Amino acid sequence: MPVPFEALIPLGLITGFFGASGILFQKLKVSVNEGQPPRYGLDRWDRVMMERDLRLTGTMRGQSHQTTAPAEFSTNSAWDLETEHL
Structure with a gap:
């Protein structure tokens, strides 16, 4: 047919x-x-490195070839500041 x-x-x-x-x-x-x-199957280490790359280069996937961090890297900390509750 x-x-x-x-x-x-x-x-x-x-x-x-x-x-x-x-x-x-x-x-x-x-x-x-x-x-x-x-990226698939990201663990905590991968996320921390992605945050570091974001602070260093401005993008989540970017990496820097410089051996020293820029001066702005020392002031843009990844730690959240705690506010004191009275």
Whole structure:
């Protein structure tokens, strides 16, 4: 029994749209992560290093090649200041 060619047009459209949306979603994820693949399974150490990179370079994925930290790094502490409650 032959396949009706009319059924191939919607099948091609559906496949094309699913493929295009998958490619666009992947490109969006990569662009959000500054051109690098997304991170999965982050533990506490990874999050601390991401905060350090944010304070050093201004981005979560950026890394610095300088051997010494900039002068601003000593004043932008990651510690939250406690307020005294009387």
